[in-house]
Amino acid sequence: MFDSAEIGHRIDRATYKAEVPALRAALLDAQYELLRRADRAVVVLINGVDGAGRSETVNTLNAWMDPRHIRTEAFDAMTPEERRWPEMWRFWQVLPPKGRIAMLFGSWYTDPILARVMGDDDADRFAHRLERIRQFERMLVAEGVVLVKFWFHLSKKAARRRLKDLAADPRTAWRIGPREREHLKHYDEFIEASDEALRKTSLGEAPWIVIEGSDVCYRELTAGRHLLSVLQHTAKPAPPTPPLPPSVIETGTDDVTLLRAQDYSRRLPRERYDRLLERWQGRLNLLSRDARLRERSLVVVFEGMDAAGKGSTIRRITQALDARFYRVVPVAAPNENERAQPYLWRFWRYIPPHGRAVIFDRSWYGRVLVERVEGFCSEADWMRAYGEINAYEEELAEAGVIIVKFWLAITPEEQLRRFRERETTPHKQFKITPEDWRNREKWPAYERAVQDMVDRTSTRVAPWHIVASDDKLWSRIEVLRTLCQQVEAALQRQPRKHGV
Missing domain, CATH: 3.40.50.300 (P-loop containing nucleotide triphosphate hydrolases)
Structure with a gap:
């Protein structure tokens, strides 16, 4: 899944500056059209490698659109308090209503991938959690939610260089802590688990978009262009639902039903x-x-x-x-x-x-x-x-x-x-x-x-x-x-x- 995101994609600054004004205007128009129609919700998942520009991209997209109609939430591995509820409970709390957009920094993929990398989940448990995610996403799409799944990627060499640069700059050093350094040590295992997750959950109705994160201009324009395409596509009527086969359970010919078969004569004094x-x-x-x-x-x-x-x-x-x-x-x-x-x-x-x-x-x-x-x-x-x-x-x-x-x-x-x-x-x-x-x-x-x-x-x-x-x-x-x-x-x- 990541080969084409490690070949050095770049967009020069002049091209970026020339394209951004029109892109921002189009994104705003598409956002307000979504708000006016209120027939679908849009959920944008922001996942990827540490240092690949996820938070910067979220900030940029919020700046390019109207943040009053965007709900931005951040998720990491589950906390002890969150484990008192079912795994997906916290995500259901932040789903946007129709007409709105939610950006989830981290998502329902974060905990399964980290648990697999750190050895808390075996291969069978990981596969089971991915299947649960596929079912969840299919249900969301069928209920009118448009899923946009971004994965921001860096090669191992680029990730190491990016974290070193962030740590050396006093303005960004606070972003690099023990957690990020520990994740870098497990880069290979992280990529292996992530590759499996993306391959098994890149559905036709909710595909993954992998974006190389080393060049800020390329990263932001690519994400913005794709989001615009999705928002503009939501303005089109939904395709008709194909006809269903007959119900598997057929009505019998003897008039005996489950409810009629109950014993209604039992009494208690x-x-x-x-x-x-x-x-x-x-x-x-x-x-x-x-x-x-x-x-x-x-x-x-x-x-x-x-x-x-x-x-x-x-x-x-x-x-x-x-x-x-x-x-x-x-x-x-x-x-x-x-x-x-x-x-x-x-x-x-x-x-x-x-x-x-x-x-x-x-x-x-x-x-x-x-x-x-x-x-x-x-x-x-x-x-x-x-x-x-x-x-x-x-x-x-x-x-x-x-x-x-x-x-x-x-x-x-x-x-x-x-x-x-x-x-x-x-x-x-x-x-x-x-x-x-x-x-x-x-x-x-x-x-x-x-x-x-x-x-x-x-x-x-x-x-x-x-x-x-x-x-x-x-x-x-x-x-x-x-x-x-x-x-x-x-x-x-x-x-x-x-x-x-």
Whole structure:
């Protein structure tokens, strides 16, 4: 990947000065056109060899454009504090909304490459992290993010000379410390790992642009020209999505579905319910204070048909927990800010650090449920979402997140009874809306979507637990029991640590 970036590319100063004014004007025009359209976001990754001019190029690009609409963030290897969250959590926090640009000095490539060079990751772990990056970038591109990946390169000889020159100049000596000197000692290993990373992640939709960094004029003009080309290209309509093959899961001819196959007859008498509630709430409270949970976090997902009892079940869970331990996140239709981001963005914001829990009242599964049934996204969007959701949950699990997912299932007859009860009970009337009645008319479509969702996203690391909930007392105890058992089982397993 680096051969052509070690041959001494140069642009004379006169050519640079002559071209910059027009380039700056064109970049500004393209930036404001992007801002006006607000149909895509642009993320510029700045990676490369120490001393190759990465920070200078970032400063130049910010100066050539309007920095008020550019978010610039710097990333290095993960800190102990950042390791309390999944690896990609910190990058999701800085993704720009549509119409904006983000420049990431260092990126999701920095930690994997450094971990490989320093011996913290073996070859298999490195390959796994690169595959995770490929999945992540494909998802971003499909969600309307334009990725520009710059690698600024220096040969070993040029890197040594560059660091020596920086160290000798009092104005720049502060930039050369033990870290940079240590990296130079590992130059060959660094280039080997970087070459593998670039080769395996230079996708058609997100290719790497390798720029020789020894000549400032060449470096800045090349980066500016390429960024301009990308911004101008975003003004063109996106290519049409190719048609998808038929869904792999076909509807049977016997009318038996996953939800209809549940046993809705199970009941609990009130007296037994009260005893079991105290038992399982006490067990959950003890688990929440288990010392092993300080190195883990908990995500509980509730989905279900309207009036299935999600809210009342969540209340029985939170009654057993210290309020400092958990957060409940009710999920509604995305607002304007959330629609300007990839659909998983709003859920990444709530992923808890180690030692904490989040309970989602509805979740990222809206993409393959309500958005699918109501036509709020294309078939291509919800079809690819199954794989994206599985990758998301696998990443959470690898970072030590315990994921427990519940689908609360009720029959159409029981839903109708609860709807009518809500309409006639004053303190429950806020729970029933015209949209609930409208959704009920689409029961068969939702039933099919639920079956596809469970079949495609019930995985080893995050299986679905379907709970028949016609009797709320029985279903609440079943949820508490299952949650305790899942947390206990997960605490017996040692999670993979970042970089191990």
